[in-house]
Amino acid sequence: MADKITTHWKRDMVFESDNPRWDSIMMDASKDFGGTDSGMAPKAMMLSSLAGCSGLDVVSVLNKMRVKFDDFKMEVEGELTDEHPKYYHRVTVDYHFYGKKLNEKKINNAVDLSVDKYCGVMEMFRQFAEVKTNIHLHEK
Incomplete structure (x- = not known):
């Protein structure tokens, strides 16, 4: 059985990734790399x-x-x-x-x-x- 997720670019360096069993999680780069620190690295x-x-x-x-x-x-x-x-x-x-x-x-x-x-x-x-x-x- 394979797992599948979808990760969607939201803005700047922010991405939202879904999860087969839970709400989505936000990922972001640090401010040093153009991110906003609004998600997990x-x-x-x-x-x-x-x-x-x-x-x-x-x-x-x-x-x-x-x-x-x-x-x-x-x-x-x-x-x-x-x-x-x-x-x-x-x-x-x-x-x-x-x-x-x-x-x-x-x-x-x-x-x-x-x-x-x-x-x-x-x-x-x-x-x-x-x-x-x-x-x-x-x-x-």
Whole structure:
């Protein structure tokens, strides 16, 4: 099954892209490149897609394992190449879990399953970037 989206130029450097399951999203260049900063940068959107894909996996696996946590966030940092076309050649994903009596073994297992088996966006990134992951447990 193929995904299909339509991206429509709105004005200046602003584009609107639909989504098969949600309202559209706006993309724009920074003011340095003639944009208006009124939408998400396309490359940053790639990092958000990586976090979203892996995060969905992790939460799903942890729910099946009945692992409790109060909060969960991911910080994704991408380093661009110096030459054009600039692309992410190094990416770091930091997984942060917050709560009481966090089950380190199960959390590590859930993240590993996402990183190594389930997250298709992670696999796509590995085709062109060195991807590192870190897990941080924040006990309350």
